Amino acid sequence: MYKANIAPKLKKLTAKKEKMEVLKKEIEQLETEITNAKNKEIHRLSIQYFTAKDADTRMQIESQIKILME
Numbered sequence: 001m002y003k004a005n006i007a008p009k010l011k012k013l014t015a016k017k018e019k020m021e022v023l024k025k026e027i028e029q030l031e032t033e034i035t036n037a038k039n040k041e042i043h044r045l046s047i048q049y050f051t052a053k054d055a056d057t058r059m060q061i062e063s064q065i066k067i068l069m070e
Helices: 002-051 055-069
Strands: none
16 A cells, blocks of 8 residues: 555656756756857957947947846
8 A cells, every 4th residue: 555655656756857857958958048149149249349430339339248248
């Protein structure tokens, strides 16, 4: 009787653990995508920074880059 009660609980725990592993992988993938998007945006802003005509524009772009790097 005791073993019969443990089996369903163990099965549920195993299923939850599997779901948790899938969610961890999805989170890692999303974090990687976010990092890649930030890097791409920083690169784009860096190009704008170095091609900016005046110091005022450079300061604005620099502040945007700093925000992304936080």
